[in-house]
Amino acid sequence: MLPNQLYPAHLCWYFRKHSPWKxxxxxxxxxxxxxxxxxxxxxxxxxxxxxxxxx
Structure with a gap:
């Protein structure tokens, strides 16, 4: 883990419908x-x- 958090908030990812990555x-x-x-x-x-x- 990084010693300091780069972005101090929750992260979220959005995927298009039928995305193979989801x-x-x-x-x-x-x-x-x-x-x-x-x-x-x-x-x-x-x-x-x-x-x-x-x-």
């Missing part, structure tokens, strides 16, 4: 969520900012 991106993001990577990244970020997350 399902590939969904699968990749879903795999990261299922593996717990997103939760881990959030916990690391919050720990660095001095916050504690329960759960």
């Amino acid at each position: 399902h590939k991106i969904d699968r990749g993001l879903g795999s990261m969520v299922e593996a717990g990577l997103v939760r881990q990244w959030i916990q690391v970020r919050d720990k660095q900012k001095g916050r504690q997350i329960n759960g």
Whole structure:
């Protein structure tokens, strides 16, 4: 991860109808969520900012 966030906001991608990329991106993001990577990244970020997350 980068030491500083480049764009301090949520990101979003838009795809045209029937885009072949949508399902590939969904699968990749879903795999990261299922593996717990997103939760881990959030916990690391919050720990660095001095916050504690329960759960």
